[in-house]
Amino acid sequence: MKPFRLLALATLVLMSLTACNTVSGFGKDVKKVGEKMTEKAEEAKR
Numbered sequence: 001m002k003p004f005r006l007l008a009l010a011t012l013v014l015m016s017l018t019a020c021n022t023v024s025g026f027g028k029d030v031k032k033v034g035e036k037m038t039e040k041a042e043e044a045k046r
Helices: 002-045
Strands: none
Touching: none
């Protein structure tokens, strides 16, 4: 039973690290979209 727990813990740690990278990348994408929208809004005001 002990090796199973160790494997399960290792799997959870790896999955959480992967999720952090994915969320971070998503945040960067959303930021870029927001910047582009701001640029277009500024251009439209002129």
